[in-house]
Amino acid sequence: MKLLSLNKKLNKKGSTIIMVLIMCSFVMILASAITSTVMLNLRMKMAKSNLKSTFYTAEEAVDEIYVSLGKVSMDSFNAAYVDELTHISANRSINLDGSISYITNNYANERLRKNYMTRLLSNLSIISDSDREGYLNNIYSEDNSFSELERELNVVEKEKLTNRLRTYLEEDVGKLDVKELVSASVVVSNEEIEDEYLNSTNIENYYLKITDLTVSYLNKQGYTSEVTIDINIGFPQETVALIENELEGRTNFANYAFIANEGILVSGSDDNKVNTANKLTNPSTLNLYGSVYGGGSLGIRVNNGANFNIYGNGSTNVISGKDLVVNGGSVNANGGRIWTNNIFTTLSKSSINFQANSHIYAKDDLELRANDSNVNINGDYYGYGYVATNGGGHENSSSLIINSNNSKININSSANVLLSGNAYITYNEGAIPYETGFSYASYGDQESYLVPSAYISSRVNPVPLLTEAIYNTAGNTGRVSYEGKNVEISLDNSFFAYPLLDEEKPFVLKVLKSSDGYGSAYYYLNFKNSALKAVYAKLIEDDEAYLNYRARSTYYKQATTMERENYDNHRNSLHDTLNINSASTKSDIFLSPFANMDSISDSTYDLYNNGVNMNGDSISLDYSNYQEKYTNYAIRYNILRKILYPVENPDTLYLKNEDVGNENVPDVSLYSDNVFLNFVSMEGFRQYIANRGVSAHNYGVNLYGDYMLAAFDNEGINGKAVVIDSSLSKSNYKGMELKTSKGVIVATGDVVVRSNFTGVILSKGKITVEGNVRVTSLSESEILNMINSDTGVTTEVIDYAYPFKSIFLYGFEKQNTENKGNPEMSYKDMVEISNWRY
Numbered sequence: 145m146k147l148l149s150l151n152k153k154l155n156k157k158g159s160t161i162i163m164v165l166i167m168c169s170f171v172m173i174l175a176s177a178i179t180s181t182v183m184l185n186l187r188m189k190m191a192k193s194n195l196k197s198t199f200y201t202a203e204e205a206v207d208e209i210y211v212s213l214g215k216v217s218m219d220s221f222n223a224a225y226v227d228e229l230t231h232i233s234a235n236r237s238i239n240l241d242g243s244i245s246y247i248t249n250n251y252a253n254e255r256l257r258k259n260y261m262t263r264l265l266s267n268l269s270i271i272s273d274s275d276r277e278g279y280l281n282n283i284y285s286e287d288n289s290f291s292e293l294e295r296e297l298n299v300v301e302k303e304k305l306t307n308r309l310r311t312y313l314e315e316d317v318g319k320l321d322v323k324e325l326v327s328a329s330v331v332v333s334n335e336e337i338e339d340e341y342l343n344s345t346n347i348e349n350y351y352l353k354i355t356d357l358t359v360s361y362l363n364k365q366g367y368t369s370e371v372t373i374d375i376n377i378g379f380p381q382e383t384v385a386l387i388e389n390e391l392e393g394r395t396n397f398a399n400y401a402f403i404a405n406e407g408i409l410v411s412g413s414d415d416n417k418v419n420t421a422n423k424l425t426n427p428s429t430l431n432l433y434g435s436v437y438g439g440g441s442l443g444i445r446v447n448n449g450a451n452f453n454i455y456g457n458g459s460t461n462v463i464s465g466k467d468l469v470v471n472g473g474s475v476n477a478n479g480g481r482i483w484t485n486n487i488f489t490t491l492s493k494s495s496i497n498f499q500a501n502s503h504i505y506a507k508d509d510l511e512l513r514a515n516d517s518n519v520n521i522n523g524d525y526y527g528y529g530y531v532a533t534n535g536g537g538h539e540n541s542s543s544l545i546i547n548s549n550n551s552k553i554n555i556n557s558s559a560n561v562l563l564s565g566n567a568y569i570t571y572n573e574g575a576i577p578y579e580t581g582f583s584y585a586s587y588g589d590q591e592s593y594l595v596p597s598a599y600i601s602s603r604v605n606p607v608p609l610l611t612e613a614i615y616n617t618a619g620n621t622g623r624v625s626y627e628g629k630n631v632e633i634s635l636d637n638s639f640f641a642y643p644l645l646d647e648e649k650p651f652v653l654k655v656l657k658s659s660d661g662y663g664s665a666y667y668y669l670n671f672k673n674s675a676l677k678a679v680y681a682k683l684i685e686d687d688e689a690y691l692n693y694r695a696r697s698t699y700y701k702q703a704t705t706m707e708r709e710n711y712d713n714h715r716n717s718l719h720d721t722l723n724i725n726s727a728s729t730k731s732d733i734f735l736s737p738f739a740n741m742d743s744i745s746d747s748t749y750d751l752y753n754n755g756v757n758m759n760g761d762s763i764s765l766d767y768s769n770y771q772e773k774y775t776n777y778a779i780r781y782n783i784l785r786k787i788l789y790p791v792e793n794p795d796t797l798y799l800k801n802e803d804v805g806n807e808n809v810p811d812v813s814l815y816s817d818n819v820f821l822n823f824v825s826m827e828g829f830r831q832y833i834a835n836r837g838v839s840a841h842n843y844g845v846n847l848y849g850d851y852m853l854a855a856f857d858n859e860g861i862n863g864k865a866v867v868i869d870s871s872l873s874k875s876n877y878k879g880m881e882l883k884t885s886k887g888v889i890v891a892t893g894d895v896v897v898r899s900n901f902t903g904v905i906l907s908k909g910k911i912t913v914e915g916n917v918r919v920t921s922l923s924e925s926e927i928l929n930m931i932n933s934d935t936g937v938t939t940e941v942i943d944y945a946y947p948f949k950s951i952f953l954y955g956f957e958k959q960n961t962e963n964k965g966n967p968e969m970s971y972k973d974m975v976e977i978s979n980w981r982y
Contacts, residue, residue, distance in 0.1 A: 205320045206977065213312070217264060250347060253386065259280060260379060262283070263276065270304060270305055294332050295330060297330075325356070327355045327356065328354045329353050330350060330352055334349075351377065353375075359372075373979060374977070391814060393955065396789045400435045400436060403820065403904070404439065404909070407439060407445065410451070430919060432456075432919050435460050439464075446471060446475055452473065455480075462483070463484075465817070472493060477499060478502065479501045481502075484505070485507045489511075489517040502522075506528070507778070512731075518552050520556060524559075525560070525561045527564060543567040544584040546729075551587075563742070566677070578593070581745055584745075585733075587729045587731045589725065594667065595669055601634075604626070607631055607665040644679060652669075747770075779799045786819060787823075823952055824951060825953045828952070828956030829855065829857070829950075831950060851930055856893070865894035866895045868897045869882070884901075889905045891906070896914055898914050
């Protein structure tokens with residue numbers, strides 16, 4: 145038993161050794177596991193480090209592209225900037241003949257943006273050098289082909305851009321690449337920005353928009369990363385001071401009663417009253433004793449039943465920057481001068497009376513569009529739009545036209561009338577109108593210029609286009625089908641006016657869309673030149689003229705009796721048509737034999753007749769008289785509608801282009817069509833408003849009586865207008881209601897006048913007359929004395945007094961000479977990277 149026990153003790157020693165061996169193995173396994181974990185962790189950290197480095201390098205690649213695009217953008221801007229300044233310098237006095245001066249700073253900035261974008265696209269290899277020069281030339285020739293650049297880039301252009309971007313990447317470490325460019329396009333936006341005078345203005349801006357550009361980087365360790373971004377490259381929302389628009393602070397505004405940048409409206413019955421939901425029950429009457437200006441698209445408009453009575457003298461100017469529209473109302477000019485583009489009657493029965501001491505200057509037409517319209521011309525009427533100016537065009541060709549029933553134009557014995565243009569027939573929007581030879585035409589006279597139906601296979605003219613397919617075919621190919629057959633024209637010498645027509649193309653086709661969606665094909669005679677159209681008109685109208693013409697016809701002399709009858713019948717039917725149209729429409733233009741009428745159509749025929757009588761083989765047409773008058777009045781109108789300055793002796797002293805810029809004829813090329821801003825400093829206006837506790841205040845000056853000086857910044861405030869009404873119990877400045885009848889009122893929005901007023905109202909919006917109102921202007925000295933009497937106020941916060949004259953360019957003194965028109969720009973302003981995606 146004892147021996148056995150001894151053996152058991154010995155066996156315990158072997159167990160201990162085994163446990164030691166097991167523990168050693170465990171420690172070794174644990175150490176190995178720890179080592180593996182450490183190595184794995186190390187490898188993970190190294191991988192993370194490499195991956196992070198890769199992303200950093202990809203971002204550096206994007207930065208490389210960013211800086212390179214910025215440099216290209218600035219290079220493009222610098223070249224465009226020099227180009228624009230050079231062009232401005234070379235064309236400083238452009239359009240001084242009276243047409244619109246377009247070299248304003250905003251206009252120059254629009255061209256600068258187009259120039260910049262063209263050069264940017266060239267520098268990025270998207271367009272070729274030759275295309276670049278073509279687009280640049282078109283920018284300055286007023287060609288619209290620049291719009292072709294506003295598009296999605298095609299596959300080839302995107303590949304060129306991609307390759308160009310690749311050249312911007314440095315490849316000294318690893319591999320950088322532009323992997324993909326999904327889309328790129330040139331887009332245009334209309335942006336409202338603040339110009340150099342702190343005025344809000346709209347301007348077109350252009351951007352190169354790159355979407356989903358992917359940049360990749362492969363490092364030496366074989367790690368790849370990608371960054372996808374969007375890029376916009378374009379001009380910042382700033383204007384550059386390309387033109388020194390330090391306009392002379394003129395005081396001509398002080399001679400005017402109304403200056404309405406967006407037009408003057410004399411309200412008719414049923415017009416909505418401004419600032420209320422009510423309607424006018426009675427039409428308004430404006431009795432004007434002084435000068436006014438109405439611009440914008442409205443011009444001067446007299447609505448249903450309203451009356452506009454002008455009591456003027458030699459210094460009175462009623463100026464419309466657009467048209468004078470009598471919209472069912474009446475205009476009575478008892479004196480003074482009226483300047484306008486067109487004079488229209490529209491809507492309903494309208495009347496216009498120009499008395500003996502009135503002077504009217506129309507750049508285009510006097511046209512009666514409303515039935516029952518009546519016009520009496522007893523004074524001077526100058527339709528100075530010259531028919532041959534800039535190659536012609538109906539917008540610049542003055543005539544008298546009746547396009548309505550029961551309407552009359554009476555040119556009475558005391559009238560002195562000049563018509564420098566011809567009437568036009570207008571077609572579908574965008575189509576070139578057809579010029580007739582009439583300087584004054586009644587409704588239906590234009591039918592004389594249709595090819596007689598006897599010479600048309602369809603035997604009708606116009607030819608109805610009864611299906612959409614026929615209409616489209618006629619418009620696209622010039623081939624007209626009628627009752628299943630093609631229409632053919634067979635003009636020949638049997639038509640009395642055939643010698644006046646173009647031999648190769650004696651007719652032209654005009655396709656007119658009608659209200660049913662189809663239309664008609666009008667075949668018109670095509671003359672050798674526009675002068676012969678006037679000859680043709682005279683031959684139809686005047687029997688004696690026709691007989692003299694027929695006596696010289698070789699065809700008529702050799703014709704048979706029947707051929708002579710047909711020859712006479714064609715002419716006589718046209719002559720009768722004029723009389724029938726006149727009788728059926730009850731519309732007519734009456735010309736007193738004692739009136740002094742100088743029309744281009746009559747003058748053209750006289751020159752033609754003189755040439756024929758002297759056996760001349762060509763007609764020598766001398767338009768110099770009309771050209772001289774056009775230049776004279778066009779220059780005056782251009783100056784008047786920008787700075788309201790009347791050059792003396794408009795009917796005796798004739799201006800030429802070379803006269804512009806001298807002491808008496810100011811150069812208005814730097815002034816804009818925004819007449820309000822040609823007199824008002826918006827910076828001074830805002831300083832004045834900020835400097836006052838209230839924006840309007842009363843003054844009493846014994847010499848001139850009580851008057852008010854008022855300024856309102858009401859532009860764009862829910863259409864709220866300043867109301868002038870002396871019948872109010874008191875003024876409400878916050879509500880923009882003024883109890884006043886005299887003074888100087890300046891508003892950046894609309895103004896409504898409901899009572900008599902003496903002084904001047906300047907509105908950046910429109911001025912509406914409601915009620916029976918008498919408006920009187922004062923002398924320049926009286927107005928300026930009112931303005932200058934205000935010395936301004938100072939406060940603890942503002943130590944500089946901004947007086948009322950600070951509102952105007954002539955009276956504003958800048959306290960800060962910092963140039964607000966030339967912001968400091970860098971490539972960061974032109975290149976924007978957004979939407980980073982890994």
